[in-house]
Amino acid sequence: MLRDNSYARLSDFEPKAQELAAIRQHLHAHPELSFEEAETARFVAEKLQSWGYEVTRNVGGHGVVARMKVGDGTRSVAIRADMDALPIEEETGLAYASQFPGKMHACGHDGHTTMLLGAAEYLARTRRFDGTLNLIFQPAEEAGAVSGAQAMIDDGLFERFPFDAIFGLHNHPGAPAGTFLMRSGPLMAASDTVDITIRGKGGHASRPHLTVDPIVAACSLVMALQTVVARNVDPTQAAVVTVGTIHSGKATNVIPETATLSLSVRSFEPKVRDVLERRIRALVASQVEGYGATAEIDYVRGHPVVVNAPEETEFATEVVTELVGAEKVLPCPLIPGSEDFSHFLEHKPGCFLRLGNGENSAILHSPKFDFADESLTTGAAMWARLAERYLHD
Incomplete structure (x- = not known):
């Protein structure tokens, strides 16, 4: 040796x-x-x-x-x-x-x-x-x-x-x-990516009562997602949920049909990773449904x-x-x-x-x-x- x-x-x-x-x-x-x-x-x-x-x-x-x-x-x-x-x-x-x-x-x-x-x-x-x-x-x-x-x-x-x-x-x-x-x-951290498409009913900006506005649903969802780490993850554990992109609409006088969000989700423990996915999926469904819209979720688990x-x-x-x-x-x-x-x-x-x-x-x-x-x-x-x-x- x-x-x-x-x-x-x-x-x-x-x-x-x-x-x-x-x-x-x-x-x-x-x-x-x-x-x-x-x-x-x-x-x-x-x-x-x-x-x-x-x-x-x-x-x-x-x-x-x-x-x-x-x-x-x-x-x-x-x-x-x-x-x-x-x-x-x-x-x-x-x-x-x-x-x-x-x-x-x-x-x-x-x-x-x-x-x-x-x-x-x-x-x-x-x-x-x-x-x-x-x-x-x-x-x-x-x-x-x-x-x-x-x-x-x-x-x-x-x-x-x-x-x-x-x-x-x-x-x-x-x-x-x-x-x-x-x-x-x-x-x-583990790194997961979530793409969310919110589908409403488009129409004229002056007649919102005849539409289902996906932008309003998207903005409400963004705020709700801030509670995932604060209220669902053990304070002794670390996690991050970041809404990195939000896109919708092309004109001021049009309520669009869809809005899309992209999230970056980070965690250090498998159990926390599971909690994050479960709560994000539940919030997306409940928040969007509350505004009369529907949502599609593409939840991709990346690096562990x-x-x-x-x-x-x-x-x-x-x-x-x-x-x-x-x-x-x-x-x-x-x-x-x-x-x-x-x-x-x-x-x-x-x-x-x-x-x-x-x-x-x-x-x-x-x-x-x-x-x-x-x-x-x-x-x-x-x-x-x-x-x-x-x-x-």
Whole structure:
């Protein structure tokens, strides 16, 4: 077994800082949206092949899986990074800003990919582990309910590339660069989407008594929905019900036939998730019926809760503490955003970490966001050390 000081350290990656920054900035300048990551996947696959990995392309779309077995160890670990960008017009003004109008890496997936590539090169060069390493470069994390994680699973990820545990990471704006945020159990929320169509009876705006106004029903429903969390969810639990869109009508002198609403629903516990759906459906029916209208509901359950396994979280916490020191390992709050890494964790034990992106970082999905290059060596060293520690002899 390797001595503690023989596992990957930050100093092992400091000479690679400029190289990693160049890779990250290249990816940042050439963003590709979900399900369109062909060039990014090619870039990643060619580097991995040049380092001696067994590389499989086009897993669940443009997904890339790299495997390397060293020694005769029976343990196997997977580490995942996401690759896709967002449909956002970049406003950073950086020299390496997106070259593709309307597309940008506004969530830091360029940094996630780069850190795992940095660890991949180190691990292939040193080969100080005993077992099987699986590196998963996932497409379409930003795609919504039908995302890259589920697509890779449906394409036989677990059967074709078996592993014992899986780890992933996301950058965390607001936390100092180089720090890690850790949490066992529920971490990131389940995300559901609800589309509601209210059907009334249209007519002339001057004769409302001859109509059934769907706008009035919709506005009443919006207010009623605000009671779901406040009056139906245990105050010790967290949940969110947000009406994100409401559309109806095209003219001031016409009462329209329909009104549509779209909701984003977030929760951290399966029982709370069920309560939210039950109460939303009941309120929609009762509120709309009270105005003489009817409603159609399309309730789509998206990503489940990200639930970190206790044993794997304890292990990952040990790794990051050894790497950066206890003072740079912080407790992570519950995060109401969602992550399709949760689909992997429904099948395999693992841990999803958060890596500080700077206290002054723009928020995720902002047109001014940029990944902090000073975190690249920290993330790469962490993945390398985690793989070595998990696959010890």
